[in-house]
Amino acid sequence: MRASQFHISTLKEAPAEAEIASHQLMTRAGMIRKLAGGIYNYMPLGLRVIRKVEGIIRDEMQRAGALELLMPLVQPAELWQETGRWELYGPELLRIKDRHGRDFVLQPTSEEVITDIARNEIHSWRQLPKNFFHIQTKFRDERRPRFGVMRGREFTMKDAYSFDRDEASAQKSYDVMYSAYMRIFERMGLTFRAVAADTGSIGGSRSHEFQVIADTGEDLLVYNPDTQYAANIELAEAPCLIAERAAAAQPLTKVSTPGAGKCDAVAEMLKLPLSQQVKTLAIAVEPETAGQPVEIWALLLRADHDLNEIKAGKIEGLKRGFRFATDDEIVAHFGCRPGFIGPIGTAKPVRTIVDRTVANMNDFVCGANEADFHYTGANWGRDLPEPTLVADLRNVVAGDPSPDGNGSLAIQRGIEVGHVFYLGTKYSSALKATYLDETGKPALLEMGCYGIGVTRLLGAAIEQNHDAKGIMWPRALAPFEVVICPVGWGKSEAVRDEATRLYEQLQAQGVDVLLDDRDERPGVMFADWELIGVPVRVTVGDRSLKDGVIELQGRRDSASAKVEVARGLEETLAKLAAAV
Known part of the structure; x- marks a missing residue:
């Protein structure tokens, strides 16, 4: 990709309403543009990141045996009325009517629709287990949308739903999804924790959140630095801090x-x-x-x-x-x-x-x-x-004894980007989703559901990976892996030739590379790409070429390094391989 063929629209200042780093930087980098409160246009740079997130998710979902389908954004009210969530979900559920006066909702999630599919498509124990997923737009009518893509009204989510014969099988499906989620966030280059969590309005009896560690996170995560124990503060058990009550020693x-x-x-x-x-x-x-x-x-x-x-x-x-x-x-x-x-x-x-x-x-x-x-x-x-x-009525505090009996608890902030639930028969019972077991008798399907906030992940990754200059994308999520910045593109044929040669070599190696042929001043180019957060920058200039070198700098490096022109491809690939 050449910059002259792309759309680069960076801003020096963020809008006044942008309170946190990810909102400010995504706007300044030209990744999002606000359309309405909590609703954004995803510009070409932002969409490239979304597609990379989706690619990792699809890869690991398919590796885990999940089958992709696509369910509608608009859902009939009847399904929500069958489960009782038409009344219970609250004002976040956007209710609409069609021209005939029939009630519909803009989906915030898809438990009802997927269970309707299952009750019509799954008839026998021989068809189980099954896991369906889709990546689709969701809408939740937040009272006060804020923090850009972190708490918007319209967003993209991956939701998957497993169907099994019994609880033991459903727990196995849960474990498969849990492992897939661990791989997904590891591949994205994020620092995260999987924590035991409350099931909330979704229901069920087993639940884990996947939290990206960030100081701006809304959630408090409780963990034991010495063991595997970790939980959301909502669920973390608070022990009694007094082993035995002492006798009264004072008068009332x-x-x-x-x-x-x-x-x-x-x-x-x-x-x-x-x-x-x-x-x-x-x-x-x-x-x-x-x-x-x-x-x-x-x-x-x-x-x-x-x-x-x-x-x-x-x-x-x-x-x-x-x-x-x-x-x-x-x-x-x-x-x-x-x-x-x-x-x-x-x-x-x-x-x-x-x-x-x-x-x-x-x-x-x-x-x-x-x-x-x-x-x-x-x-x-x-x-x-x-x-x-x-x-147990209270929130735990740092230093409380760990519920696992080893050491003390610590607390850090996190951003929830994924959540897995074991649902049991909550939805299959309400919607009468059954299958015939080996004896020919009907039995309720056991369910699990598994969500990842696709667009929210962009904000969470930035909250964890940024500095005063801009975004520092992990390589797996970056809109481009390498940017080549030719100094004097319009004036020097030697600069154009060497920049183009390296660009074509990197493309041949499968690198997602952009050649900045805008003929901008070096300061403008460098500021743009530091703001956008491309992991590796290569600078090609007349002066350095006369010395037989080009300059190579990682986004997380404090200074650039000169490398021989003849080793440009090799050194660029090595720098990219070392990127987080």
Whole structure:
């Protein structure tokens, strides 16, 4: 490819709305152009990267035995109504009507459609296992699309779906996909972690996220540096930090804490550590039957710990959802305004859940259910009943004991780019997708689903691979592997001849090379290609040719190196082979 035949449109400045590096750099490099909020045109440079991502994915999906098909972007509402997700999915599901008034959706995912295919196409155990995948546009009507391709409304995703005879077979299919995903992200040259994760709205009972490590990531990943343990913070088990509860050593005392409605303020006023305080979080559960009162619960955590809402949502009684109680609800049930509530002497009965660590605390501080007052010296069994419902309610923190029993936990940020789920029969049951087993009896298909954010991967790769000059693509994802920059293209026949000769040699070796024949000044060319992030740059100039050399520089190198013209091809290939 020659630059004069391509479309290169770099910008010196990023749009004001671009908050993170990937959004800024993709826009400045001319890879994307915004059409509407969360919707982008992928320009030729950006599309080249997408096609390379797709190529790796297709290769490994086929290697794993998955079969490619293509499902529509527009899906009939009836399928979503059969599974119940028409009502449950939420406002991210974009609902539309055709000219006849029939309901459709723009697909955010394809569990319903693929299960409909399976129930019509798979009839016998002899046809199993099967795994179908496609790479297709998705649409999720995000309330606040942001961060460019990282959280857009329209995006490209690879989703695969496995169908098996029983759970044991489905777990084998899951393991095959897990291994394929490991190979995919390794081939892309990304630093990533596979972490145990919550199944979320997709459902199922086994799940792993694939997270690209980046400081700008929205997810917190918990891992043990000394073992293989890794999990999303939503799922990471938080152990009890107190092995055994000590005996009460202080009397229960009501102390004045004027204006100290925050735990930090209480700790400072009483000269006690946060770890000696218990905070009470009031939540509300709406009634299942109209006309019944809202149920108020109290969640007790140590003051230096944060509530994990995913864990709380798995507790019986909270599974259908909860919200934080309003000020009026808090006053009605605790007898005072927020900031001073506690588990001792509530105005009305509330259901209480105690975090594991809190259940073993003694002589702790808590709200006194009276404005500007707290209790010190509170103890279980003496001042309030022994906890009957104890659960893991909190987020782990760095330094917590690892759940695998070896060492301590560390935390880092990541960007989710892939997710695998074991679904079981959630969708096959709802859609009555069955096959005939060896005895001729119908049985439900066991399912798994496996997604990769194709366009999101571009943003994640850039967040992990950039510097002040621009993008530093891993070789496998770069729009071009090598760029040749002739200095004085329009003035020197020797420069044109040598640049063209090397260009043709690299092409013959199968290298994805671009010849920048725009006749731009060296500074302009170098700045463009550093911004765009091509792994290897070759500079051919009159002055260096007179010395019998050309200049070679890797995008991650601090300086260029001179190599003999006669060894130009060999040295360029060696530099490219060494690129990440």
